[in-house]
Amino acid sequence: MNAIEVKGITKKFGDFVAVDSISFEVGTGEIFGFLGANGAGKSTAMRMLCGLLEPTSGEAKVAGFDIYKQREQIKKSIGYMSQKFSLYGDLTVAENIKFWGGLYGLTKAEIRAKEEEIVEKLEMRGWENSFVASLPMGWKQKLAFSISIMHSPKIVFLDEPTGGVDPIVRRKFWEEIYDASLRSITVFVTTHYMDEAEYCDRASIMVDGQIRALGTPAELKKKFGRADMDGVFKDLARGAQRKDA
Amino acid sequence: MEKFFAFVLKEFRQISRDRRSVAILFILPVLLLLLFGFAITNEIRESKFAVLDCDKSALSSAIAARIDASEYFSLCKSVQTKAEMEELLARGTVKTVVVFEADFEKKAACGESPQINIVLDAVDPNEAKNIYNYASAIASAEFAERFGRSAPFHGIDIRANMLFNPQLKSAYDFVPGVMGLILFLICTLMTSVGIVREKEMGNMEILLVSPMRPVYIIIAKVIPYFALSVLIVSGCLIIATAVFGIAIRGSVALIFGLSMLYTLLALTIGITVSTFVNTQQTAMFIATSVFMLPTVLLSGMIFPIENMPRLLQYVSEIVPAKWYISALRAVMIKGCGIALVAKNIAVMSAMILFFALLSLAKFKTRLE
Known part of the structure; x- marks a missing residue:
């Protein structure tokens, strides 16, 4: 079964077509890159898949649930992380873990076990009672990611998770993503760093609300005759009508 | 010097672009002068x-x-x-x-x-x-x-x-007034800023993606302020009796009941504000200017409402604090029972309902 199935979903805001009949599938455990310039419609599409926005038309299933009728089940099956927000800075590492664990309905014992696991894995022993605000950016992001998959969701949505950090930290962050994917968590990630696009199993590129290209990085590079994903992206983005928002 | 003037010019330009600030700069002094000059006075009139x-x-x-x-x-x-x-x-x-x-x-x-x-x-x-x-x-x-x-x-x-006040102590007058002001400010300001902070930081989105229902998120956010206001009311009553020697004539349970109702109203207004604004700064501005001024001037806290011109008396009817302060004075100082403040309770309940429905409607449209 596919983790995500999208058939012609469209979102209009008045006359403006933010997402124009896009279709794609994402397999279980796949790392799916959702690329596009600012204003291309990426976040609108993602918000629809997370149950935050209702599509104007089209069909979609997330984790096997219908995005119109089964939003509550979808919310239980997904995790979500964005660069804009990484945890509560005025709560400690342990308090953040407890809060988000509780929000997703984990039991106290489960939360304690997860806390151990996360602290161990991120080598944060001794930092449990530090405020998240005092942690370095790279750690914060890894912690936010670990917390977003704490309830073992089927799919995790990452909205530009690595904004504002250098390539080395990004590379390390991607190790966490691979790790999650190995545990058959499907990863749906938006990004505008093209080096990251290379790490995805498959990637789609959105321009003006439509998906203009979809395939493995190797396929896309071959099709557009480019050496890297950056070239592919520039070829497609050059034709964009919408300017950066 | 030219550099300096370029800078001054830029400041003038920026201020004139910020319509809201300009409006406040001009309207506020005029409004206050007129209010204090004609309307708000301690003189006896009719x-x-x-x-x-x-x-x-x-x-x-x-x-x-x-x-x-x-x-x-x-x-x-x-x-x-x-x-x-x-x-x-x-x-x-x-x-x-x-x-x-x-x-x-x-x-x-x-x-x-x-x-x-x-x-x-x-x-x-x-x-x-x-x-x-x-x-x-x-x-x-x-x-x-x-x-x-x-x-x-x-x-x-x-x-x-x-x-009611044979010793003519001013505390009998100001204690209910101050309670009305404090509870209102704390509750509207803290809730609206607290909720808007989640929005501004981008947390709200993530909270909404979680299985937690939005209405529970909001309730969870206001419970601490509700608890805080119980403490504030207790503190005010203790100070009023112990320090100012006010004799509480009415039922303490009724005073708490009224205060909780009023707190709920202030919280609902805070939530409503938060659904309309997107930045903490705007939330703070609205809570302090739009709500603080009428609360201080038109609630009867300092200036008796019956001495105001008819028009302002009508305006004071929609000031939430007016209904709380007059009920509190009636119960606390005059020893009235629940029957005499029934109208105040009804008006505050109606206001709660109004703001709850308004914020709910606004919250829903935002999500879509």
Whole structure:
């Protein structure tokens, strides 16, 4: 079964077509890159898949649930992380873990076990009672990611998770993503760093609300005759009508 | 120098682009001047009073009519019994009742001193003293005109009966007012800023993606402020009794009940504000300017509402604090029971319902 199935979903805001009949599938455990310039419609599409926005038309299933009728089940099956927000800075590492664990309905014992696991894995022993605000950016992001998959969701949505950090930290962050994917968590990630696009199993590129290209990085590079994903992206983005928002 | 002027020019340009600030800069001083100049005043004007006339003579009616005719007073009602009089004062329908003794005219005719008893709601002691001075001056003037200087009498005997606050302590007036202001400010400001902070930081999105229902997110956010206001009310009551020596006449449970209802109203308004604005700065601005000024000026906290022009009196009807403060004064200071503040409870409940529905409607449309 596919983790995500999208058939012609469209979102209009008045006359403006933010997402124009896009279709794609994402397999279980796949790392799916959702690329596009600012204003291309990426976040609108993602918000629809997370149950935050209702599509104007089209069909979609997330984790096997219908995005119109089964939003509550979808919310239980997904995790979500964005660069804009990484945890509560005025709560400690342990308090953040407890809060988000509780929000997703984990039991106290489960939360304690997860806390151990996360602290161990991120080598944060001794930092449990530090405020998240005092942690370095790279750690914060890894912690936010670990917390977003704490309830073992089927799919995790990452909205530009690595904004504002250098390539080395990004590379390390991607190790966490691979790790999650190995545990058959499907990863749906938006990004505008093209080096990251290379790490995805498959990637789609959105321009003006439509998906203009979809395939493995190797396929896309071959099709557009480019050496890297950056070239592919520039070829497609050059034709964009919408300017950066 | 040119560099400097370029900078000044840029500042002027930026200020003029920020329409809201410019509007405030111009409107606020004008508004405040007009408000304080004409409307908000401690002067007595058309103060409502009642008459308990046990004499029902030409003389007593003439004195009552003279008081009514002055610009300071307006006759609201004639009452027949003491109980009726007390209820009017407890409800706050009138601030003053003028009582003529049974053989008022006869005594005057015999050259004895007839007695007028002016019963005053002295929760606001300054206003009560003012009212007494005006009313007794008018009554004496009428009396003197009728009998002339040559009349064989010892003058009129006008007594003041300062009800609810015989020691004329100002604390009786300001404690309920301050409670009304503090609870309102804390609850609207803290909730609206707290919720908007989640939005501004981008947390709200993530919270909404979680299985937690939005309405529970909001309830969870306001519970601490609700708990905090219980503490504030307790603190205020303790200070009022222990430090200012106020005797709480009504039921403490009713005071808490009213305070919780009012807190709920303030929280609902805070939530409503948060659904309309996107930045903490705007939330703070709205909570302090849009709500603080009317609360201080038009709630009856400092300036008596009945002395304001009719138009402002109508405006004060929609100030939430007005309903709480007057109910609190009635229960705490005058010892009224729940029946006498039923209207206040009904109005506050209706306001809660209104703001809850408004924020819910707004919240839903935002999500779509």
